[in-house]
Amino acid sequence: MMNNLLVVEDNKAIASVIEHIGGSLGYRVTIAYSFAELKSLLVSHHDFFAATVDYSLPDAVDGQAIFHVLEHNIPCIVMTGKMNNAIHQKLLSLPIVDYLTKENSQAYHYLLRVLHGQLTNHEIGVLVVDDSLSVRSYVCNLLSRRNFTLYDVPDGTKALNALAMHPEIKLIITDQEMPGMNGIELVQAVRKQFVDRELVIVGYSGIDKPYQSARFIKSGADDYLQKPFCPEEFYCRVFKNIEKLQYIEEIKMAADMDYLTSLSNRRHFIEQLTEHFDELLVNNLEHLLIFIHVDDFKGINETFGHSGGDKVLVELAELLKKSIEPPYRARFGGAEFCCLISGSSLVKNREMVDKLTQAASALSFTLKERDMCFKITVGGAQMYEKSTVKTLLSQADAAFQKALSQGGNCTVIHDVQEEGR
Missing domain, CATH: 3.30.70.270 (Reverse transcriptase/Diguanylate cyclase domain)
Incomplete structure (x- = not known):
């Protein structure tokens, strides 16, 4: 599949900005300016790598275009000019990549980062460690929307084995309460092998104890989430930590590389x-x-x-x-x-x-x-x-x-x- 980007947006100026962003990343951009145009387009074209979809179109004011894109199994990034609690809850319930409000230029910088991640995240291995199959599946489902390469195991011992077998793993997301080796013990074991500039660790726990987050961080984790967590917060924390790791890698590469020849x-x-x-x-x-x-x-x-x-x-x-x-x-x-x-x-x-x-x-x-x-x-x-x-x-x-x-x-x-x- 080509890196085809579908842009669904009735505002031609905004559509042009998104087209420019997509083009700068190597996407081939197709624009639909209305819901009717979108439906007609998807009759014969299905090979879209991702889509940005305006929440409200003149002929689909309540997010109908989003559902139509998702029905065609196209990863969807929602753009909205309005936001209230009802819209927010609806978006959180949908299997979308992300959403952003069209408030200022910063939103389009964020869109650039998300679209770039969709192209490159497959290079990053993520290991999910949780003894609950349902929770593991839920977390993996969230990460799959962002195109990460995923590995999941039920305990800390298997996590260490997976880490040894898959050097592409750059992010570990681990629960605390597991049989045998718990999450904090796993963090401590991993940090004996990998420093924080080599691998990111995010811990989470369902036990509401004020000291839990500090224990994770002091043991070597980079971040912590309290279960049940909001998917939006989960994405933001994963996103920030992956970017931090990439910045460190870029700095190291610049320090190790000759600027002219790349040797x-x-x-x-x-x-x-x-x-x-x-x-x-x-x-x-x-x-x-x-x-x-x-x-x-x-x-x-x-x-x-x-x-x-x-x-x-x-x-x-x-x-x-x-x-x-x-x-x-x-x-x-x-x-x-x-x-x-x-x-x-x-x-x-x-x-x-x-x-x-x-x-x-x-x-x-x-x-x-x-x-x-x-x-x-x-x-x-x-x-x-x-x-x-x-x-x-x-x-x-x-x-x-x-x-x-x-x-x-x-x-x-x-x-x-x-x-x-």
Whole structure:
């Protein structure tokens, strides 16, 4: 199914705003300006990913359009210009994605977030933990409207097993009263493995004790709900906590990534190499750490401007992405890159280096009506049983400096045999 968005709205200015919001997210938007137009449209078109529906239309003043859209199994976001207790209760009783009032511009910012979530929430695993099948089903039904990938288990022990099996789980929603391991004990166990910037936990309980929420939060939960909870409050709390986690991930990505090439930066590369170094030493592969530099990068900038230099760096980065598995590829700064090549033998790794240098030399493009091409210099060192991160980087850098001293456009690999190991 295409990401088709159905907009049911009689106000053409508002319909245009929603169309723009949908289009900015990649939706293909279809507008119905009346209930009659909606009914005619749905006779032959059913493949809508989501719909925004005005509560009151000139020919359907009391929400009839909402029911018609839901009957066609289309996820529905209700837009309303009026709100009272009766309308509020009616909307809460319906299996809609959400509702919002058309009061100010903030409503449309919220709509943007909801529509974006409908497209991306499937990437987020949510684990629901409750020994009551009916409550579990109810919570999962609420979350399914938001397109999350769902897992549900009846107790804390099974929750820990599910968490180990499904690394995509980023949110746990757990009851307190369960046999064996209760909710607070589950929170404590999870926090021994995952800090709050890695996984969100929301607890709830049917016991009305003033200390219950504090116990959950102090044990490591991010939020708490008192049962029975309002679906609207449930969505708001889930929404806010997921967004918090996404903001943290974005900040971490920005801290770890080179802004121009989207490769790892120097700090993150060395962190990853250090973290996994012992595993690399014993995984039955040969590893070769290489430094790469674009020859005469200063001349490229002088001839083609900084936009030309940036183009060269981006093209080389794309070549590295195609050739070398993450996370062991990085831009160290300026025109210098670093990668870890892994293969069945040192010979194979050196063949990969030769292929990289040849592929880089073959890259060419036009900038400012002039042909541009470049060459690279490579220096590297083989990892062996006595290597450390520090010695490997030092040996690769020494080989790299030797290659540069030879005028560039060459490859020098440090030979550990020369040092007698």
